[in-house]
Amino acid sequence: MRSSWADSVANAESSASASRSSYVPPHLRNRPPSSDPPVPSHSSAPIAPAARPSGYSGGTSGGSRWSAGSVRDTGRFNSGGGGWNSRTGGWNRGREREVNPFANDDDKNEAALNDQENSGINFDAYEDIPIETSGDNVPAPVNTFAEIDLGDALNQNIRRCKYVKPTPVQRHAIPISVAGRDLMACAQTGSGKTAAFCFPIISGIMKGGHFVQKPPGSRTSFPLALILSPTRELSVQIHEEARKFAFQTGVRVVVAYGGAPINLQLREMERGVDILVATPGRLVDLLERARVSLQMIRYLALDEADRMLDMGFEPQIRKIVEQTDMPQRGMRQTMLFSATFPREIQRLASDFLSNYIFLAVGRVGSSTDLIVQRVEYVSDSDKRSHLMDLLHAQRANGAHGKQALTLVFVETKRGADSLEHWLCLNSFPATTIHGDRTQQEREMALRSFKSGATPILVATDVAARGLDIPHVAHVINFDLPNDIDDYVHRIGRTGRAGKTGLATAFFNENNSSLARPLLELMQEANQEVPDWLSRFAVRSLHGGGGRNRRSGGGARFGGRDFRRDGSHNRGGGSDYYTGAGGGAGYGTAPAAYGGNYGGAGVVSAWD
Numbered sequence: 001m002r003s004s005w006a007d008s009v010a011n012a013e014s015s016a017s018a019s020r021s022s023y024v025p026p027h028l029r030n031r032p033p034s035s036d037p038p039v040p041s042h043s044s045a046p047i048a049p050a051a052r053p054s055g056y057s058g059g060t061s062g063g064s065r066w067s068a069g070s071v072r073d074t075g076r077f078n079s080g081g082g083g084w085n086s087r088t089g090g091w092n093r094g095r096e097r098e099v100n101p102f103a104n105d106d107d108k109n110e111a112a113l114n115d116q117e118n119s120g121i122n123f124d125a126y127e128d129i130p131i132e133t134s135g136d137n138v139p140a141p142v143n144t145f146a147e148i149d150l151g152d153a154l155n156q157n158i159r160r161c162k163y164v165k166p167t168p169v170q171r172h173a174i175p176i177s178v179a180g181r182d183l184m185a186c187a188q189t190g191s192g193k194t195a196a197f198c199f200p201i202i203s204g205i206m207k208g209g210h211f212v213q214k215p216p217g218s219r220t221s222f223p224l225a226l227i228l229s230p231t232r233e234l235s236v237q238i239h240e241e242a243r244k245f246a247f248q249t250g251v252r253v254v255v256a257y258g259g260a261p262i263n264l265q266l267r268e269m270e271r272g273v274d275i276l277v278a279t280p281g282r283l284v285d286l287l288e289r290a291r292v293s294l295q296m297i298r299y300l301a302l303d304e305a306d307r308m309l310d311m312g313f314e315p316q317i318r319k320i321v322e323q324t325d326m327p328q329r330g331m332r333q334t335m336l337f338s339a340t341f342p343r344e345i346q347r348l349a350s351d352f353l354s355n356y357i358f359l360a361v362g363r364v365g366s367s368t369d370l371i372v373q374r375v376e377y378v379s380d381s382d383k384r385s386h387l388m389d390l391l392h393a394q395r396a397n398g399a400h401g402k403q404a405l406t407l408v409f410v411e412t413k414r415g416a417d418s419l420e421h422w423l424c425l426n427s428f429p430a431t432t433i434h435g436d437r438t439q440q441e442r443e444m445a446l447r448s449f450k451s452g453a454t455p456i457l458v459a460t461d462v463a464a465r466g467l468d469i470p471h472v473a474h475v476i477n478f479d480l481p482n483d484i485d486d487y488v489h490r491i492g493r494t495g496r497a498g499k500t501g502l503a504t505a506f507f508n509e510n511n512s513s514l515a516r517p518l519l520e521l522m523q524e525a526n527q528e529v530p531d532w533l534s535r536f537a538v539r540s541l542h543g544g545g546g547r548n549r550r551s552g553g554g555a556r557f558g559g560r561d562f563r564r565d566g567s568h569n570r571g572g573g574s575d576y577y578t579g580a581g582g583g584a585g586y587g588t589a590p591a592a593y594g595g596n597y598g599g600a601g602v603v604s605a606w607d
């Protein structure tokens with residue numbers, strides 16, 4: 001497990017001195033020392049520097065400071081000699097030892113072996129999931145990892161991770177990406193999307209031999225792949241996973257995110273970076289300091305892509321993708337992944353993609369039926385005592401402690417602190433994660449929760465997406481979100497990788513607008529819907545409420561590629577599915593979309 005940056009600071013001196021003696025600059029790692037400037041290999045790459053359109057790198061003198069450092073280096077790259085593409089043995093061929101990312105997993109692996117943690121994934125739960133693909137010449141799915149030539153080292157890591165066979169999204173997405181195609185993929189929470197975008201990237205870099213490193217003397221790094229995610233914790237998690245997948249492949253993965261000392265991250269990057277995992281804010285900072293150039297990017301992955309392209313992030317992402325030296329679409333491979341993909345976001349996302357394949361595993365925006373969903377009518381003033389009842393019942397059932405973590409979502413940061421305080425006063429050890437806490441506190445809270453030391457985590461939406469925390473048995477929506485897709489992500493912190501989970505929501509009049517989408521979502525997942533919720537849904541419909549965007553819609557399997565809707569390139573009109581299953585009233589006003597992000601006192605911890 002990754003330690004917090006505070007730990008890193010504490011360890012920095014010792015590790016720095018330990019590594020100093022054995023440090024080999026990246027550009028010298030796998031070949032005899034030479035004075036030749038480095039030249040990247042483009043042998044099988046989809047992009048050649050010469051083919052890059054002019055102008056996008058801002059390559060004029062006095063141009064954008066974003067690319068100032070890299071423009072100079074472009075010339076150096078292009079003018080150098082060859083011999084740089086023969087790095088196959090990875091870290092161990094150099095003098096620097098690669099830290100074994102599985103080392104801390106030894107105990108966990110033992111336990112996993114016993115309870116068959118990963119190999120015991122309940123694949124039957126996924127077998128009858130409907131799958132939709134659209135686009136030109138969609139590569140055929142595979143049934144086993146062995147059917148795809150991912151490379152020996154990566155295959156070995158897949159075995160180390162105890163992934164016996166690919167999940168449905170992996171079966172479809174990996175062959176598509178390995179074939180070099182752009183992809184917009186939507187698959188349920190906890191269904192293995194991280195590996196679905198990491199494997200093709202790692203394998204592609206290994207096969208291409210494109211181990212570009214920065215030219216000697218340059219302080220600018222030139223990653224080949226960029227993985228962006230909306231939160232610091234998710235970036236850390238993707239980095240941890242990717243490091244496992246990339247172990248001994250020669251592919252080096254580095255993470256950069258806000259709230260942590262940038263110098264440590266810069267130092268890591270200076271040691272070489274093939275895959276950069278980052279939050280957008282920190283990446284912009286690195287670009288502005290000219291410490292990273294995106295001109296060698298051949299793989300771009302956006303995790304939680306719909307969040308990355310919503311109102312809060314879209315300008316930053318556009319800046320990163322369209323106004324830096326990153327190769328244009330078609331010249332790089334772009335992969336977008338999420339469990340939810342509203343149609344209007346699909347439309348925005350298509351700006352970043354070229355001749356892409358759309359993949360939906362399950363209905364777009366649906367929740368998995370591995371999660372038992374309960375909704376209870378609780379007035380605001382009763383919420384605390386109701387929560388207490390639930391927690392007491394859990395404790396009485398012995399369902400508390402290390403094997404059963406409870407994640408409680410609230411609306412505001414202040415609300416999170418106050419609920420945590422109250423829980424602790426009532427002898428329920430709790431901690432919080434939200435945007436007003438320092439990054440060190442956030443990481444400590446997450447560690448304490450994961451370890452079971454503090455089995456209740458009170459969180460704002462900063463913990464809603466992507467976090468893969470084993471043993472979260474219960475997600476409680478103490479305050480429901482305004483948006484049904486946020487609900488889908490929140491409850492998706494349980495019921496992951498084939499395991500079952502429980503989600504309880506406290507509903508009252510203040511959540512009326514969510515009644516209808518919630519009811520539909522629950523019906524679709526074969527959940528028991530209380531009569532009173534149906535009445536709320538009907539009332540909200542007649543009263544003009546229930547206006548809540550849906551990711552898909554449709555009676556049986558309505559999640560689909562927006563391109564299939566004949567109206568997709570018509571200007572104006574509703575951007576929202578109405579759904580064959582009686583989705584009338586879902587066409588929310590554009591102003592409402594994303595309106596719950598970043599509002600005063602609401603969610604502000606997005607990085």
Ligand SMILES: Nc1ncnc2c1ncn2[C@@H]1O[C@H](COP(=O)(O)OP(=O)(O)OP(=O)(O)O)[C@@H](O)[C@H]1O
Nearest residue numbers: 118163165166167189190191192193194466468497
């Ligand atoms: N083929 C596999 N076999 C067994 N376990 C797997 C496999 N693929 C992924 N997993 C495990 O499943 C869990 C969920 O994976 P992951 O976090 O990638 O889900 P996700 O689809 O990205 O979820 P979210 O939508 O919440 O971000 C992880 O613990 C991961 O290690």
